[in-house]
Amino acid sequence: MVLTSSNTALLQQVVDRLRTEFAVKDLGELQFFLSIDVQRSRDGFYLSQQRYAEDILECAGMANCRPAPTPIDAKGKLPADDGDPVDDAKAYRSLAGVLQYLTITRPDLAFAVQQACLHMHAPRGPHMALLKRILPYVRGTSTMGLCLRASPELTVTAYSDAD
Structure with missing residues (x-):
């Protein structure tokens, strides 16, 4: 479990309360969790x-x-019924799934991966080609990530592109 707060005293109260109910081990500052590297700075x-x-x-x-x-x-x-069915649909689904998890910190991949995931029920050759097209992009951008900036204000901004 990852706990974070802008108020250290509040965070300590929550940890203390959890310790009364569960065996809790504090692993220190967050660095790596669920395949996500976390680097902390003054900016966020x-x-x-x-x-x-x-x-x-x-x-x-x-x-x-x-x-x-x-x-x-x-x-x-891509059309759903173009090309021959892939030889190993399980491998297609596995690759699409791991790429989908990568979109947690890589929103630039979200559209391409979503297009591949549309065909998980019956993947065909062009769909596999799409997945294989995403991988060279990942090769060149593997160091990219998501920056969460610290802010003294609680501001929520939402964007919509609705027709």
Whole structure:
């Protein structure tokens, strides 16, 4: 479990309360959790999954592939029934799933991975090609992550693109 607060006294009260009910072990400052590297600075937190991305590339046999500048071709959506069914649908689903987890700190991958996930029920050759197209982009951008900036104010900003 990860606990965080802008108020140290409040955080300590919560930990003390948890200790009355459960066996709690404090592992210190958060550095790595669920395949997410956490770097803390005065400006906030930097979350990345570089190690996880490298593992994905290694497992997919693309650790040494040439980087690509974009994660997806801009041609549009792939038809559901083009091409032959993939030989190993389980491997397709596994690769799509690990890439989906990578989007936690890599929102730049979200659209491309979502397009691949649309075809998990019956993946075909072009769908596998899409997944393999995402991996070279991951190769070239594996150090990218998400910066969560510290703020003294509690401000929520929402954006919508609704037609």
